[in-house]
Amino acid sequence: MEQTSYALITGASKGIGRAISDLLIEQGQSVIGIARNPDPTFKGKLFLADLSDATSRSQVFKEIAQSFPIDRLVNNIGFNQLQGLADITAQNYQKIIDLNLTLALELTQAVLPSMLALGQGRVVNIASRSMLGRKNSSVYAAAKAGLVGFTKSWAIELAPSSITVNCVAPGPIETEMFNRNNPIGSPGRKSMMDSIPMNRLGDPREVASAVVYFLSKGASFTTGQTIFVCGGASISQQHF
Ligand SMILES: NC(=O)c1ccc[n+]([C@@H]2O[C@H](COP(=O)([O-])OP(=O)(O)OC[C@H]3O[C@@H](n4cnc5c(N)ncnc54)[C@H](OP(=O)(O)O)[C@@H]3O)[C@@H](O)[C@H]2O)c1
Numbered sequence: 001m002e003q004t005s006y007a008l009i010t011g012a013s014k015g016i017g018r019a020i021s022d023l024l025i026e027q028g029q030s031v032i033g034i035a036r037n038p039d040p041t042f043k044g045k046l047f048l049a050d051l052s053d054a055t056s057r058s059q060v061f062k063e064i065a066q067s068f069p070i071d072r073l074v075n076n077i078g079f080n081q082l083q084g085l086a087d088i089t090a091q092n093y094q095k096i097i098d099l100n101l102t103l104a105l106e107l108t109q110a111v112l113p114s115m116l117a118l119g120q121g122r123v124v125n126i127a128s129r130s131m132l133g134r135k136n137s138s139v140y141a142a143a144k145a146g147l148v149g150f151t152k153s154w155a156i157e158l159a160p161s162s163i164t165v166n167c168v169a170p171g172p173i174e175t176e177m178f179n180r181n182n183p184i185g186s187p188g189r190k191s192m193m194d195s196i197p198m199n200r201l202g203d204p205r206e207v208a209s210a211v212v213y214f215l216s217k218g219a220s221f222t223t224g225q226t227i228f229v230c231g232g233a234s235i236s237q238q239h240f
Contacts, residue, residue, distance in 0.1 A: 005118060006030045007072035007215060008064060008111060010051065010103065013039040015175030016126065017076040019204035020211050027212075032068060034060060034077075051077060051103055052095065061110035070111040072122045072215045075104035075147075080130075080140040080181055082188070093139050100143035104150060112163075121163035122215045125151050126207075129171040129230040134240050136188075144169070148226050155224030164223040166214040171230020173202040192240045197232030 007024050011017035012033025021031045021044055031044030039046060049060035064070070079099035081092055104125055115121030130137050131144035148167055155165040172178060172192050178201070182189040193199065207229045213219055214227075228234040 003069060004030050005069045005071040006032050007074070008032045008034075008068075008070045008107075009074040009076055010034050010107065011077035012044065013037065013042055013046065015177060016170065016173060016204045016207045016211075017074070018042075019208035020074055020076065023205070023208045023212050024215070032064060032070070034064075052079075052099055054098075057103065057106065061107055065110045065114060068114075069118055070114045071118045071120055072124075073108060073111050073115075074124045074126065074211060074215070075107060076126045077103060078126060078128070078140075078144070078177075080137055080177075082136040082181060083139075084136050085138055088139060096139040097143055100140065101146050101150070104147060108150075108154065115163050116161055119162060121158070121161070122219070123151075123154065123158075123163065123165040124211050124214045125165070125167045126211075127151075127167050127169040127226065129169055129228055129233050130240070131169060132234060151226065152224045159223055162220070164214070164219060166219070166223060167226040168207060168210045168214065169226055169228045169230065169234070170207045171196060171202060171228065171233035173204055173207055173229075175204055188240070191238075195233055195236050195238035195240055196230070197236055200231065202229065202231055 009017050012021045013035035024031050025043045033046045036050050049056045051057045125147045127144040127147045130141045134141050151165050151167040210229050
């Protein structure tokens with residue numbers, strides 16, 4: 001009997017991570033998620049850990065990597081806190097870099113032995129349209145641009161091992177994180193909406209479709225690529 005392999009998704013219980021998990025599960029695939037809070041409606045295996053804590057994340061990554069054959073990884077969790085250049089604090093800088101970049105590096109390193117042993121792998125990093133430039137979000141923009149650098153470099157290193165690495169860069173997508181950073185009625189939310197050629201926010205499922213393509217067997221000759229799922233915001237002349 002063929003051994004079941006798993007897709008591992010950080011931040012799998014809500015928003016974009018949840019949409020990716022649901023779509024994979026609908027297709028009959030086995031999913032492991034990580035989040036801080038339990039969610040009885042989650043249909044895969046959900047591990048609980050606060051990934052902003054270096055000790056907790058090293059423990060949970062080790063536990064998952066030792067217990068399950070993982071051949072697909074989605075580095076989905078991210079974090080932003082709006083701050084103008086003059087107000088960026090060292091603490092905020094570190095948290096944004098850790099949750100968008102360090103986490104992706106550590107988790108990819110943790111599951112790499114499993115992918116190498118299975119002789120195949122798919123890594124998808126979730127960046128953001130903000131990497132093209134966004135007011136009051138320079139650290140986030142830099143971290144997400146850094147994920148594209150990781151994507152291209154890992155793609156080159158891992159191509160000979162049949163492991164692909166790609167990136168999906170969403171534009172404004174209506175999720176808990178989006179609503180927290182861009183409250184309804186705020187000027188920032190309005191200017192964002194005005195800059196989206198499609199004149200609406202995206203749905204997490206619209207991002208999940210692109211991620212699931214990169215995770216699929218059919219995407220085996222596609223690596224190092226970034227696709228924007230942003231209603232045209234990445235080609236708009238208006239800035240957030
Ligand atoms: N939404 C957008 O408009 C947008 C646009 C561009 C890019 N993105 C990127 O897309 C990704 C997903 O964003 P989202 O909007 O879907 O977020 P979200 O709706 O806020 O969901 C975040 C998920 O991550 C978990 N999580 C958050 N912090 C965690 C932590 N410290 N440790 C463990 N789990 C944690 C949450 O569960 P718990 O709360 O239970 O921990 C939840 O499952 C991020 O990388 C974000 O930067 C989003």
